[in-house]
Amino acid sequence: MHTDTERCVRAVRSKDARFDGWFFTAVLTTRIYCRPSCPVVPPKVENMTFLPSAAACQQAGFRACKRCRPDTSPGSPQWNARADSVARAMRLIADGVVDREGVAGLAARLGYSARQIERQLLAELGAGPLALARSQRAQTARLLIETTGLPMAEVAFAAGFSSIRTFNDTVREVFGLAPGELRTRAARGSGPAATPGVIALRLPYRAPLNPSNLFGHLAATAVPGVEEWRDGAYRRTLTLPHGHGIVSLTPRPGHIACRLLLTDPRDLTQAISRCRWLLDLDADPVAVDEQLRADPLLAPLVDEAPGRRVPRTVDGAEFAVRAVLGQQVSTAAARTHAARLVTAHGTPVDDPEGGLTHLFPTPQALAGLDPEALALPRTRRTTLTTLVAALADDSLRLGTDTDWERARAELTALPGFGPWTVEVIAMRALGDPDAFLPTDLGIRRAAAQLGLPATPAALTARATHWRPWRAYAVQYLWTVDDHPINHLPA
Template structure:
């Protein structure tokens, strides 16, 4: 059996390696779920690699990079293994090419909100170029990829809510009820009402699905991941930086969300097999966007086996890897928020950055109408609010405050637009050209917003302390030379070094 630890050696062609993929299918290896799709010619069904059904004969299978590609070829989803309910492909974080950036934006619901023209505009390509590249790389064009995404969102709403099916259709992004019905039949080989009846029958002795409320909808989801997951470290990282009003980390992790159609609240509770995600949304059309952002926040599409294979081979880092298996690189739910928070945290401790951000939120944050007594109830301020009122709220050197205000103005005007579809090199150069943003801030944003797996902010003081603690030395030259062996997972190595540093003292990076 091919080792999952090598899944990123040739991420562009994994699904084309039919021998390797077939070995994963015959062994029902769940580590490959989400990394390719297996379709069975004799049944017309596509599955995840770990489907418990009898493995098909090698001559009867065909492999696809995405569910959309399988659907475009006339296959329908397996009702037994639910191939859309798996972790996403780690390729979209490892790769920074056009296809990967497009997939991140499609998961965000960009096509539903802005059409293919809006997707192409965000990526800086023409619609024709975009369609050609996606079809060649992923086996389907942007409309087919977005259609598969809508089908998955619709299934969640059908099975987990009591919303009328007509409302589900439009909430999932379909243009008409007929389009919704046709898609569900084609993808799942059943009607929406039958899909709901089957799901509710399985839940007969459980709690009924939550009905929609006047404020939107409440949904409870199980978010899958590839184990192991270092939940304690992940929530500890987020909790140490939690801004009162926006986030809380007492037990589970909760935070407010600024979404395209309104606001939301999320509560996240990890277990050994999944993360329970309780969502409250002012507009249910934001479901897919919220789920995509939460998955990136927790880095749930990571491949921990691949990371461990490389980092544990370094004797200096191996003890830290063994002590915290399944470490993740925490992501971000909002690009402008992350950038402003990173600037607040430049050259100060985590505690000082949190204090500065807390003051900003207390003065300029917006109330969330969904919040209950025990919930965070404020949205992080918009860039426009910071640009207009930040000078009266922010403390510190005038030059630093001025830089934050200038960046906020650029964000508010759209001249600076940090989003998940950005090319990392282009975004880094744009950030470095902005006032008050140095290499540390630019790298930190790329790590957390774009999920870039191979970034090492080697000038970070806490990271260098961690490197010294494991015997590497604290000079940037020594660290850079040693870190070459950690490619392509230097971002994960950075998380280990920050962890080692935090275990020695309470300093760190914001």
């Protein structure tokens, strides 16, 4: 979008927050870059240039505006709506892969050479993988500086910097302030001191956001010990690269309040990325709702409660296991089966603020489970153990870098994986915005009540007009039934 100068200028002049994260405004006279909704008076058109990413702005020598803090904009929605190599690379960079495995590791995961990935990212984002990762490290450092009392040396290494000098130089260059000055400014405007060890921050999103189905679904399907709804917040444990964490997510006007308790602060970037992915916070609800509203039978559902998101997961392998446990049983029964697995094979954790007790077991931890110990039909046991074996030996990967169609084919080849299971994994674990569940009982009931076609084939044909947002159409159709997944818990 950044190449459409006229459209960008209109967005800046109207301070349209819908475009935050889509592009950035760099001011040639001040050498500052802003989000489109920056509250300051817009500069003259001839003094503006538009760039596709914060990293491109920083690489071109612009520093972040201290007023609108463009580095905290929601992510571009296009990375979650696409499955090409650039989109998959951006999701992996957000998950910290470059910091952990380098550019070579990023390229290997995508099946390209490092030079190919560099060229593709430069062409679309104006910055290569190292510059994009550096921009992300700077934002992580800022969060740690402003929300914790960690010594600066610990902040530097937790954010992924290789030296104190690089950390200091990057923070000054990106934010126009030294690390100590950032902390002093944050302390002047802060409220009560945070609980020691807890990182409290705001997760931005594009309005509107309807929390009812998003948090209602997560709370209704929560696995005891791993997830809970407590005091108006969804809480869960997280398995992270350097340790584990506990997150509390609370819907607020204009943002999601996030509280993170991490065993290793180096996991902050990954924890934030997974929480944003879980809640689908980088979606563009205006574009989604506009497309679905064009169908006269869906329009009343969209108008009644716009801004529905697709509830996802923090771990694709975990969700796949839970999807198998939930085949042809009630939500309560699925939770019971999952809780038994957690108690028997999950890693215990301490939760000082609630009732969480375990991490969900990894595929490797489940690889040796005794099928006879599972209170499931024999065919379901085979489905589960086959899935776990494929996940454990890495022959099946269900991550942010996974190719959606390849994953569908690999899942379909496993015993016991029908269209519903494959598509619900594509929707919630892989994040495919066009995943569709025409055989789902709730969808078929909704179709009957709304006058949509009754058979899966006919409904799929009708749903062609909803593409590429059929996963969001599913969220609206599910609201036709009065089910706990559609409501915030009391």
